[in-house]
Amino acid sequence: MSKFYVTTPIYYVNASPHIGHAYTTVIADTAARWQRLKGNQVFFLTGTDEHGEKIRKAAEAAGLDTQAFVDAVSGNFRDLWEKIDVCPDFFVRTTNGFHKKAVQEVIRSLDASGDIYKAKYTSLYCVPCESFWTATQVKDAGGVCPDCRRQVETIEEENYFFRLSKYQDWLTGYLEANPDFLRPRPRHNEVMGFLKNNKLDDLCISRPKKRVSWGVEFPLDPDYVVYVWFDALLNYISAVGYGVDALKFAKWWPADVQFMAKDILRHHAIFWPIMLKALGLPLPVVVFAHGWWKIGEEKISKSKGNIVNPLELIKDIGIDATRYFLLREVALGLDGNYSWPAVVLRVNNDLANDLGNLVYRTLNMNEKYFNAQLVRPDKSLPQAFRDSFEAVQRDFGRRMDAYEFSGALETLSGFISAMNKYVENTKPWNLNKEGRQDELKKFIYDLLEGIRICAIYLSPVMPRTSGIIYRQLGLEAGQMTLANAVWGCAAEYKTTKGQPLFPRIEDIGVRP
Numbered sequence: 001m002s003k004f005y006v007t008t009p010i011y012y013v014n015a016s017p018h019i020g021h022a023y024t025t026v027i028a029d030t031a032a033r034w035q036r037l038k039g040n041q042v043f044f045l046t047g048t049d050e051h052g053e054k055i056r057k058a059a060e061a062a063g064l065d066t067q068a069f070v071d072a073v074s075g076n077f078r079d080l081w082e083k084i085d086v087c088p089d090f091f092v093r094t095t096n097g098f099h100k101k102a103v104q105e106v107i108r109s110l111d112a113s114g115d116i117y118k119a120k121y122t123s124l125y126c127v128p129c130e131s132f133w134t135a136t137q138v139k140d141a142g143g144v145c146p147d148c149r150r151q152v153e154t155i156e157e158e159n160y161f162f163r164l165s166k167y168q169d170w171l172t173g174y175l176e177a178n179p180d181f182l183r184p185r186p187r188h189n190e191v192m193g194f195l196k197n198n199k200l201d202d203l204c205i206s207r208p209k210k211r212v213s214w215g216v217e218f219p220l221d222p223d224y225v226v227y228v229w230f231d232a233l234l235n236y237i238s239a240v241g242y243g244v245d246a247l248k249f250a251k252w253w254p255a256d257v258q259f260m261a262k263d264i265l266r267h268h269a270i271f272w273p274i275m276l277k278a279l280g281l282p283l284p285v286v287v288f289a290h291g292w293w294k295i296g297e298e299k300i301s302k303s304k305g306n307i308v309n310p311l312e313l314i315k316d317i318g319i320d321a322t323r324y325f326l327l328r329e330v331a332l333g334l335d336g337n338y339s340w341p342a343v344v345l346r347v348n349n350d351l352a353n354d355l356g357n358l359v360y361r362t363l364n365m366n367e368k369y370f371n372a373q374l375v376r377p378d379k380s381l382p383q384a385f386r387d388s389f390e391a392v393q394r395d396f397g398r399r400m401d402a403y404e405f406s407g408a409l410e411t412l413s414g415f416i417s418a419m420n421k422y423v424e425n426t427k428p429w430n431l432n433k434e435g436r437q438d439e440l441k442k443f444i445y446d447l448l449e450g451i452r453i454c455a456i457y458l459s460p461v462m463p464r465t466s467g468i469i470y471r472q473l474g475l476e477a478g479q480m481t482l483a484n485a486v487w488g489c490a491a492e493y494k495t496t497k498g499q500p501l502f503p504r505i506e507d508i509g510v511r512p
């Protein structure tokens with residue numbers, strides 16, 4: 001058994017969660033569930049990023065005390081995860097006392113090793129993004145923040161700096177030697193290109209309290225707080241015991257995969273590895289920066305005002321269909337176009353017509369022809385779907401391990417379609433009419449067996465549906481293990497017919 005530590009970004013609490021946040025978190029939850037299914041020990045971390053001026057301003061605008069405001073919005077994230085069956089092992093908040101202590105400990109330690117200094121500084125700063133930009137970057141973006149396209153401010157002040165530049169050659173060498181660290185490959189190429197063409201500036205890691213009051217106090221100087229990004233990145237180690245629980249920390253760190261979208265690639269591909277290196281800590285195995293959900297050409301985001309509320313989608317199509325749509329619709333790494341017709345098409349084809357129909361008709365047949373009870377005839381794998389079953393056995397796990405969720409599900413769809421075709425070609429009603437009961441029995445057993453194995457593989461993506469299928473097959477949820485994803489393992493089925501798992505969506509009208 002090995003360990004698996006997976007993280008999402010910690011989300012800003014200046015607004016409630018939308019489908020983009022749900023996407024990354026469902027991805028991480030699925031990776032965690034997949035590893036648990038494989039029998040590994042898993043730590044899945046998500047949480048909220050609660051410091052910085054923009055959070056304080058949001059609280060002010062809401063007329064609330066800052067702590068009360070962050071408590072409430074952080075709670076919205078936590079609630080959403082429950083409502084979409086996302087089960088983190090820990091939910092970290094940057095206002096947690098242990099986190100603040102870890103941040104201060106890191107700064108003291110970097111100061112002791114000579115990686116922090118104080119200097120005067122003039123720069124362009126974007127308040128909403130909490131990011132500094134060089135004059136060239138702002139100019140190239142047409143005079144506004146390159147990220148959010150809002151006005152930037154010129155700022156001159158004394159601050160504390162982290163010696164990022166000192167580690168540039170090291171980072172370039174590391175990335176060259178480890179091209180699978182930043183994924184997918186285009187992200188690796190992008191960061192390599194950036195490092196080759198730009199000299200890294202040292203990172204300003206403090207903010208004077210007179211300008212930014214809501215943050216972790218800078219341990220070297222009480223007039224300052226810690227820069228929110230420096231604070232935030234450290235959640236990945238504070239949450240697994242950095243500085244307080246050496247055993248726990250040694251058990252989980254380094255992370256096996258850290259998911260985020262490409263908007264925060266720079267922070268995770270440059271700042272974060274260098275911070276770890278300077279602390280003498282190992283780097284995560286994989287940093288995976290996926291693409292964006294867009295509507296038309298626009299990224300879905302609060303500032304663009306085009307958000308999709310995951311709770312609305314769940315109300316329309318259910319939890320599992322929402323999770324399935326997010327994972328299946330787009331290959332991880334690419335941008336995806338969100339639209340209601342795309343949701344309808346995906347749910348109707350893959351879930352209502354294919355999976356749901358297969359389960360429903362098979363359970364029906366077992367009830368009609370065998371009184372819902374069937375003892376295993378023989379274990380041979382039917383020729384009709386041998387190829388697609390073997391493709392699942394060969395590729396599903398490999399693709400899940402490589403975070404190719406859409407590809408893994410596509411492989412499974414091939415198998416489900418082959419089973420449906422098998423029903424259409426076999427015409428079981430004729431077998432029954434002609435009294436070929438042995439053939440009919442074998443035919444239904446094979447379908448039940450195929451469905452059982454699909455339920456096991458689908459469980460990281462659609463845990464509820466897999467549980468329902470298992471119950472309908474008369475099996476214990478505890479038997480839903482990868483070791484049982486083997487042909488012919490069920491000795492007997494006592495099935496119960498239920499409602500179709502996924503009703504077809506007939507109304508393809510417009511949804512928000």
Ligand code: MSP
Binds near residue numbers: 011024259263
């Ligand atoms: N607080 C920082 C992260 C600190 S991590 C140490 C932050 N927060 S955020 O609330 O803005 O979340 C950004 C993340 O939300 C993205 O990287 C991505 O994981 C997710 N997404 C937000 N909008 C998204 C899309 N439109 N599409 C895909 N993912 C999206 O940045």
